[in-house]
Amino acid sequence: MRTFLLKRLPSGLLILLLASFLVFLILRLIPGDPATTLAGPDATPATVDAIRTQLGLDQPLFSQYVHWLGHLLTGDLGPSYAIGGQVSDLIGNGLAATVQLTLGALLLVVLLALPLAVLGATTRHRAVAATVQAVTTAVLAVPPFVTGVLLVLLFAVTLGLLPAGGHESLLDAPDLAVQYLLMPALCLALPSAAVLARYLKNGIDRALGEDYVRTATALGVSRRRILWQHALPNALPPAVTVLGLQIGQLIAGAVLVERIFAWPGLGQLIEQGVLRRDYPVVQDLLLLVVAGYVAVQLLTDLAYAWLDPRVRWE
Amino acid sequence: MTTTAALSRSGARSRNRYLTGLLTWRGLTGLALVGVVALAGLLAPLLSGTDPNAQGPLALAGPGAEHPFGTDDLGRDLFARVLHGIGTDLSIILLAVPAGALLGCACALLAASSRWADLAVQRVFDLLLSFPGLILGLAVTAVLGPGRWTVALVIAIAEVPYFGRQLRAGILVQREREYAVAARVGGATRSRVLLRHVLPNAVDPLIVQTAVALSVGVFIEGALSFLGLGVRPPEPTLGSILSQSVAYLATDPAFAAGPLAATTALVLGFTLVAEALNRGIRR
Amino acid sequence: MTAFTPSPAHGVTRRALLRGGLAGAGLLALAACRSAADTAASPAAGGSAGPRSGGVLTVGTGIDFTPGLLFAQSANTLVQRLVFNTLTRYDDQLRPQPELATSWQVAPDGRSVTLKLREDVRFHGGRRFTADDVVFAVKNLQNPARSAQLRATAAAVTDFRKNGDFELTLILAHPVSNLFDLFEFMIIPDSATVEDAVAGTKLIGTGPFTFTERRPGSSLTFARNPDYWNPGRPHLDGVEIRVIPQAESLLSSLRTGQTHLSYNVRGKDVATLRNDPLFRIKQYDTGAGAYYIGANLTAEHVGDKRVRQAIAWAIDRDRFLQQALGGYGTISSIPWPKSSPAYREADATRYHHDPDRARALLKEAGVGPITLPFAHSAEPGATAVAQILQYDLQQVGIQTVLQPTDSPTMQKQLISQSMPALWTLSHGFAQLQPATLAVSAYPFNEAKNSSHFSSPAYTDVVQKAWNRPDSDSPEAKALHQQITEILLDESFVIDLAIAGLIEVAGSKVRGADLNKFGYLNLDDAFLTA
Secondary structure (H helix, E strand, O other): OHHHHHHHHHHHHHHHHHHHHHHHHHHHHOOOOHHHHHHOOOOOHHHHHHHHHHHOOOOOHHHHHHHHHHHHHHOOOOEOOOOOOEHHHHHHHHHHHHHHHHHHHHHHHHHHHHHHHHHHHHOOOHHHHHHHHHHHHHHHHOOHHHHHHHHHHHHHHHOOOOOOOOOOOOOOOHHHHHHHHHHHHHHHHHHHHHHHHHHHHHHHHHHHOOHHHHHHHHOOOOHHHHHHHHHHHHHHHHHHHHHHHHHHHHHHHHHHHHHHOOOOOHHHHHHHHHHHOOHHHHHHHHHHHHHHHHHHHHHHHHHHHHHOOOOOOO | OHHHHHHHHHHHHHHHHHHHHHOOHHHHHHHHHHHHHHHHHHOHHHHOOOOOOOOOOOOOOOOOOOOOOOEOOOOOEHHHHHHHHHHHHHHHHHHHHHHHHHHHHHHHHHHHHOHHHHHHHHHHHHHHHHOOHHHHHHHHHHHHOOOHHHHHHHHHHHHHHHHHHHHHHHHHHHHOOHHHHHHHHOOOOHHHHHHHHHHHHHOHHHHHHHHHHHHHHHHHHHHHHHOOOOOOOOOOOHHHHHHHHHOOOOOOOHHHHHHHHHHHHHHHHHHHHHHHHHHHHHO | OOOOOOOHHHHHHHHHHHHHHHHHHHHHHHHOOOOOOOOOOOOOOOOOOOOOOOOEEEEEEOOOOOHHHOOOOOOOOOOHHHHOOEOEEEOOOOOEEEOOEEEEEEOOOOOEEEEEEOOOOEOOOOOEOOHHHHHHHHHHHHOHHHOOOOHHHHHOEEEEEEOOOOEEEEEEOOOOOOHHHHHHHOEOOOHHHHHHHHHOOOOOOOOOEEEEEEEOOOEEEEEEOOOOOOOOOOOOOEEEEEEOOOHHHHHHHHHOOOOOEEOOOOHHHHHHHOOOOOEEEEEEOOOOOEEEEEEOOOOOOOOOHHHHHHHHHHOOHHHHHHHHHOOOEEEOOOOOOOOOOOOOHHHHOOOOOOHHHHHHHHHHOOOOOEEEEEEEEOOHHHHHHHHHHHHHHHHOOEEEEEEEEOHHHHHHHHHOOOOOOEEEEEEOOOOOOHHHHHHHOHHHOOOOOOOOOOOHHHHHHHHHHHOOOOOOOHHHHHHHHHHHHHHHHHOOEEEEEEEOEEEEEEOOEEOOEEOOOOOEEOOOOEEOO
């Protein structure tokens, strides 16, 4: 395992360095800078220049880049330019919210996909199988921002069961936090659950068609036992890879879902950061997203190896 | 000589497999859905004589004889807007997806040329995949300004790594097959083996990926519009009409019905086609 | 073989894990017996008659508070008057009323003002409020980095003379007619923590509420200040400002009772709440800013006054008001809202929808079919506005290419005077003393504005209106009228409509108010049982 990690780490670091350069450069290419945002709509050019100097934006680009990397290495992210507060606090809070949302969604993905897939693969009724197929296909065909607003109208406005939007910390008030979490997590989870369910169902189908299953059935092993002990374990490892890819999709989808449900996560923070040209926030955050992706890829490979003993730590 | 024969036979066989895949109920439904929607978009000027951008005092009217889908918040005819919106969407994704696919495939071929190129290309794919699509959209739009070309660019960039990774995996598998080894032993150059023998056999999954990418393209356009990063107004797109209608879902749900039906049908069609092709190939 | 049957031990572990996870989810669901859907609506105990004490008021806003713009007029001004106080406060007729200043005396020549201050005021940290704090507040606004729009007025204060701790004379370089605009605008911060305030970490003032926590992008919370100088106030135990960027979500949040009060509901959404007994809707005469079309006079075609006037005649302001603002607001060819001393009905309706007249003016100017770039803000409301205007202009032969622009880019172009030929935005500062508009709002600034408009006549009349001690004498009124005439004739800023400033309050909310700069005042607010 150590050699596995040693082999993967350097390329991960290379990606991070590349990403840092790209992120820095793209941000400076965007017209307008934090000084214009901070100066407000009725500022004079003198005000803007004063703020620019104060923020060090009059320095040459290369030295700004080196300055930033230096701060990153010491772990001091510094203050945000436009949003206010320390970058580390902003990212910390946003990360906590997004992790809650993504984990909630992930849990729902598995809770929804597993039964659906098993149902679709094992049912003897054609109608049930067709319904499962239709539901998973239909979910994929409706844009998430429409699903989100429909969920709000149904559960919050019409039924009054759940809050329309907002966020509560899982540590402070877990019972309330779960209610705030339910709708955005569901909205985020639905498309991924559909993808996973179909993938898993195909996997189970394939496994059930294998010779050893037929042999087992002939030997009188019960259907349930075959499913849980043979078919499902064989269908899981590739599904985990799909799940790993879906995590990336979940984070991407979070940008939309967070906007609809006023969820103060990283998606909102990035959007605000770009819209206000808050360089430090966007730079650090995007780098974190890249790092997170690299880590998730690594973890997926590890999980895959854990679930499928054929894969060795090479 | 033998390899060429095998190749042409395999080509014929794969064309056949696509066809058997498409000639199932799934494939036919998919084709029908895409066909109807695309045709409606193509024939927009014939089907509706109304200017999609003409405004009037009658805003948020429900469906009726004069306005089959009703009117939007600025009093524009929704039927005309949805039809023209389909055209805009199709013209964007039919440009962006092939461009993304070609770029991705070019990268994969480059990766196949040497170990170092492979490493570099893989890292580029990782980098592209690690930026969630919408964040990429946010950045690209902020730099270039919103518009049709920007939306197309965002979709194309988002698709590059998916095509690239798939082709690269295919090449790795096919390269070790007997026919490829035989061709190499027979004295064919590395690039000739790659282009003439390996590539044609590795494209199967790409056909499926194309259908998937087309449906994803419709979604990306919608999401960009929802975030205010879409095509320059007043040009209608499915995504822009739909995100406009979201504000009125509670009070005027009929506003959303037309664009939602068109979007769903289009995406559903592409998805079904992708599935049908996939099953055909695996058969 | 390994693929065929995994070792039983593994199988059990994994299944146990799965079961454990399901059980955990079930527990969480069981724990969720408290409902988050109606927590905001649940009242605290209290009396029946008169203002009731207690309860936390939730205010919904679309835009987060920007600490760096604490001392400027920005998109979110809800915080200022909760934590801080101002020296005076305007009533409906723009007559100043006492707040931290109990009385004031403007010298006959208008070159100084003497203020008497309250003696029983303490900052949240416990320190006493004195004349030094007023001196600091004025100097603070003179600092360009604070981006205060009323800096020109603050900068007219050249010296301070203290007479004890609670009496202060401000010496002015010249008389200024909008002195009390400054006193309405200028919050009095604690000098020791002002840098923390603009960094968003600590807000220390003398106001009715103390700042407890900010979660950027999500919420700001405030607690009752038990030592507030206004006896028995505030009634509320606390205030929470929730940031809800998506307009539909803000509306849903109000409908579910999760949010009590908002000033950011779009006019067309208010229309859907109009007949709902659960809401009380109040319009402020000050308006929420004016929508306008700006013209860059250095660009082709629009440098000609007749083309700009043609644009003013081309717009169907009634349809604009209905479709863009849901009917909430007033159509207007002038910047002034009804509450302004410069407002005159005849001026407000000077331009109306007359496409023939617009075409005639274009013909007179020798302009054939033209195509002009037209910038607008990229958010959905502004995009609808721009499309309406684009269509009306197209009807008289002016084609436009819309340029959706995000706000920093727009600001950069405004400040650097590099706007395209046409743009649409909204402006504030017309709800105050008329001179404030022309010295503090960038579109109208006589010295330098985004339109590149300048004329000796405009500069002269603006300076005259500003450099005088009063704003309601007949001479002042005549000057205001001259400003209006120039604005209408030159049309470098083509006003369309004043957006309604609409308070949407849940039926339990009483006594909320905004000052003329949109600072939320909750001194007298309470929640009924």
